[in-house]
Amino acid sequence: MEQFLPVFFVMAMGLALLLYVILDGFDLGVGILLPLASATEKDTMIAAIGPFWDANETWIVLGVGILLIAFPKAHGIILTALYIPVTIMLFGLILRGVAFDFRVKAGDARKQLWNRAFFGGSLVAAMAQGWMLGAYITGLQENLTGYLFAALIALTLPALYVMLGCGWLLIKTEGELFDKAVRWGRVALLPMAVALLLVSIATPIVSSEIAARWFSLPSAIGLLPIPVSCALAYVGLHWVLRRPDVLRTRYSCLVYAALVLICLMAALGLAYSIYPDIIIGRMNLYQAAAATDSLQFIFYGVAITLPVILLYSAFVFRVFRGKATDLSYE
Amino acid sequence: MELDPFVLARIQFAANISFHILFPSITIGLAWVLLYFRVRFTLSKNQAWEYAYYFWVKIFALTFALGVVSGITMSFQFGTNWPGFMERAGNIAGPLLGYEVLTAFFLEASFLGIMLFGKSRVSNRVHLIATSIVAVGTSISGFWILALNSWMQTPAGFSVEEGVFYADDWLQIIFNPSFPYRFFHMMTASFLTSAFLIAGVSAWRTRLGVDGPATAMVMRTGVLMAALLTPLQIFIGDQHGLNTLEHQPAKIAAMEAVWDTERGAAFTLVGWPDEETRTTRFAVRIPYAASLILTHSADGEVQGLNEFTGEHPPVAPVFWAFRVMLGMGVLMLLVSWVGAWQFIRVGSVGGKMLFALSAMTFSGWIATLAGWYVTEIGRQPWIVYGLLSSADVVADHASATLEGTLFGYIGLYVFLLVSYIQALRYLASKPAQSLTLLHNYRGAALAGEAR
Numbered sequence: 001m002e003q004f005l006p007v008f009f010v011m012a013m014g015l016a017l018l019l020y021v022i023l024d025g026f027d028l029g030v031g032i033l034l035p036l037a038s039a040t041e042k043d044t045m046i047a048a049i050g051p052f053w054d055a056n057e058t059w060i061v062l063g064v065g066i067l068l069i070a071f072p073k074a075h076g077i078i079l080t081a082l083y084i085p086v087t088i089m090l091f092g093l094i095l096r097g098v099a100f101d102f103r104v105k106a107g108d109a110r111k112q113l114w115n116r117a118f119f120g121g122s123l124v125a126a127m128a129q130g131w132m133l134g135a136y137i138t139g140l141q142e143n144l145t146g147y148l149f150a151a152l153i154a155l156t157l158p159a160l161y162v163m164l165g166c167g168w169l170l171i172k173t174e175g176e177l178f179d180k181a182v183r184w185g186r187v188a189l190l191p192m193a194v195a196l197l198l199v200s201i202a203t204p205i206v207s208s209e210i211a212a213r214w215f216s217l218p219s220a221i222g223l224l225p226i227p228v229s230c231a232l233a234y235v236g237l238h239w240v241l242r243r244p245d246v247l248r249t250r251y252s253c254l255v256y257a258a259l260v261l262i263c264l265m266a267a268l269g270l271a272y273s274i275y276p277d278i279i280i281g282r283m284n285l286y287q288a289a290a291a292t293d294s295l296q297f298i299f300y301g302v303a304i305t306l307p308v309i310l311l312y313s314a315f316v317f318r319v320f321r322g323k324a325t326d327l328s329y330e
Numbered sequence: 331m332e333l334d335p336f337v338l339a340r341i342q343f344a345a346n347i348s349f350h351i352l353f354p355s356i357t358i359g360l361a362w363v364l365l366y367f368r369v370r371f372t373l374s375k376n377q378a379w380e381y382a383y384y385f386w387v388k389i390f391a392l393t394f395a396l397g398v399v400s401g402i403t404m405s406f407q408f409g410t411n412w413p414g415f416m417e418r419a420g421n422i423a424g425p426l427l428g429y430e431v432l433t434a435f436f437l438e439a440s441f442l443g444i445m446l447f448g449k450s451r452v453s454n455r456v457h458l459i460a461t462s463i464v465a466v467g468t469s470i471s472g473f474w475i476l477a478l479n480s481w482m483q484t485p486a487g488f489s490v491e492e493g494v495f496y497a498d499d500w501l502q503i504i505f506n507p508s509f510p511y512r513f514f515h516m517m518t519a520s521f522l523t524s525a526f527l528i529a530g531v532s533a534w535r536t537r538l539g540v541d542g543p544a545t546a547m548v549m550r551t552g553v554l555m556a557a558l559l560t561p562l563q564i565f566i567g568d569q570h571g572l573n574t575l576e577h578q579p580a581k582i583a584a585m586e587a588v589w590d591t592e593r594g595a596a597f598t599l600v601g602w603p604d605e606e607t608r609t610t611r612f613a614v615r616i617p618y619a620a621s622l623i624l625t626h627s628a629d630g631e632v633q634g635l636n637e638f639t640g641e642h643p644p645v646a647p648v649f650w651a652f653r654v655m656l657g658m659g660v661l662m663l664l665v666s667w668v669g670a671w672q673f674i675r676v677g678s679v680g681g682k683m684l685f686a687l688s689a690m691t692f693s694g695w696i697a698t699l700a701g702w703y704v705t706e707i708g709r710q711p712w713i714v715y716g717l718l719s720s721a722d723v724v725a726d727h728a729s730a731t732l733e734g735t736l737f738g739y740i741g742l743y744v745f746l747l748v749s750y751i752q753a754l755r756y757l758a759s760k761p762a763q764s765l766t767l768l769h770n771y772r773g774a775a776l777a778g779e780a781r
């Protein structure tokens with residue numbers, strides 16, 4: 001159990017953060033795209049994410065929660081080092097979250113203000129998360145290289161969210177907004193690729209150990225499916241975004257699915273790089289783990305509730321399947 | 331002026347937690363009230379109940395969103411402001427918070443979508459179930475967070491090795507000595523907060539003349555709820571006080587500003603506790619009353635603050651917060667009972683009562699905040715009572731960093747609170763949907779006369 005539990009929790013944490021990126025990623029992406037749409041399109045865009053965002057956002061609470069529960073020592077160090085970007089992200093998430101309701105409840109005179117808050121909150125949260133990712137994968141270095149790299153990821157990661165947002169809008173919308181989403185996707189594709197490439201090359205540069213892990217035989221061959229499937233997904237995205245008819249007819253979920261594949265592969269690659277460390281080069285997951293008794297107590301909880309959560313989340317997505325309709329309490 | 335980072339970290343956390351509690355203290359109770367409206371509609375087919383639901387679910391959704399976003403902030407601030415707490419007590423606090431996320435957060439957040447926007451997509455039964463799940467979820471959330479808070483006040487079921495807490499018995503940890511009191515006190519507080527909110531907003535709408543048949547029904551529900559729950563809350567609070575006297579006598583001494591241990595202690599109605607001279611200035615006292623309230627015996631012994639020198643909380647804020655809470659409780663009892671009497675006797679309330687109710691709209695917030703200040707400031711200087719001091723677990727951020735983020739947070743929270751109350755006023759000032767029932771009713775009656 002002592003060996004197994006920390007590994008189990010690090011996997012659960014990874015899963016929660018991956019789900020956060022692919023789920024709240026589309027919410028944030030839609031938020032960033034909001035100013036580009038007309039007034040009625042804005043309402044449709046919000047309606048496409050309205051029933052889901054709250055549960056989507058909960059995945060980051062679970063991810064950070066597991067870090068807190070299972071690896072309290074690492075939690076303290078990481079969150080103290082990332083104090084400012086975390087605070088900025090929280091401001092962003094707060095504005096985005098309340099704007100959903102305020103934009104339709106505070107009166108028409110204020111709708112514009114809350115639309116802006118929705119956009120600003122989404123963008124700020126996305127950039128802060130990029131900064132956090134950049135700082136984390138360079139081992140939380142507090143020097144110029146570390147900051148520059150974090151800034152670079154902060155500027156490019158929102159492109160991934162924008163792509164996820166486009167992918168989601170293709171599933172949920174039709175007509176003119178659908179066409180716009182295709183165009184937005186074409187623009188955001190390249191910056192997204194740059195962001196992912198930067199993340200991929202950062203870790204081997206920072207740590208020679210990680211570089212050795214990736215670029216030595218025979219593991220390099222075993223790892224080949226990760227870059228290859230990402231490259232194929234990228235080419236596929238590039239191709240399909242120029243053939244909107246394919247998307248319009250039956251395969252509207254193609255773009256989103258390809259992005260999920262890319263995110264999954266990126267997560268696997270990152271996990272392979274970092275494991276068994278939890279703070280690169282400073283602390284491994286066994287050193288950071290909480291007491292075995294406490295982990296065991298929460299293990300049963302996770303083992304039972306996580307599948308149930310996934311089941312009812314799927315149920316909610318099924319209830320709201322199909323093209324988005326106007327949000328109404330009636 | 332350079333403020334101490336410890337003080338800043340505390341102010342920041344206090345600002346966050348104070349802002350956060352405003353919203354769950356409404357949604358925990360309001361979720362059940364909404365379920366009640368839905369059940370009444372399902373059973374009676376009276377359209378007014380459904381309109382009551384539609385109006386209040388809007389406010390519920392807005393309130394819920396504010397609770398969610400401010401709650402997420404808190405889950406991060408445990409790590410950013412008090413990293414030492416998680417390093418030392420993480421084995422206990424971690425799993426309790428984890429269970430809150432796993433058994434409550436996802437449940438609420440997922441089914442909230444169906445509750446709010448799924449009415450036309452699922453059957454009435456599934457919608458009722460989704461609404462019930464949201465209500466249960468909000469209460470489960472309260473269960474876990476109060477288990478943790480109570481454990482920090484009255485720790486049990488643990489052992490300490492080299493300064494780190496280890497869990498020995500989870501049932502003892504969860505059901506620690508103060509948990510049942512604190513849990514029921516907070517749940518009832520939440521029901522009271524929502525009762526006065528729905529009654530107050532309904533009264534305000536009536537005064538504005540935009541009320542419909544549903545408005546009066548909601549007001550009646552709120553007033554009767556408050557009339558039943560206020561005395562219950564006073565009873566629970568009294569029991570909670572006895573429990574605190576047993577486990578945290580220094581907190582009680584601060585609440586009552588009792589400096590020296592004495593029998594037959596007087597209750598200080600008002601006064602200014604002065605920690606330098608260790609006396610209460612300008613005190614107005616009722617003889618024997620403190621002993622009577624706290625020990626239920628006129629010559630019962632109350633321990634004084636001087637027995638806890640250096641280890642008792644700041645006296646004035648605890649003393650005053652306690653009086654604000656008590657004062658609110660008395661006002662709530664008065665208004666709700668007179669209101670209930672009018673509703674039962676006359677079937678409606680008078681103009682003065684409408685004014686009183688709308689003035690009391692946010693009385694639950696004041697009482698809840700004051701109550702939390704009593705218990706949380708009253709826990710100081712400890713973060714885990716008697717075992718781990720708050721100063722030992724604070725993060726070492728620079729004062730400037732904390733000042734900057736503190737101003738950011740406070741600015742944002744003031745803006746959001748103003749926006750929230752404005753949105754509430756805006757929604758409440760629109761003519762009630764249930765007015766259409768009245769028109770139809772009048773139309774039907776006129777048609778009947780014509781025939």
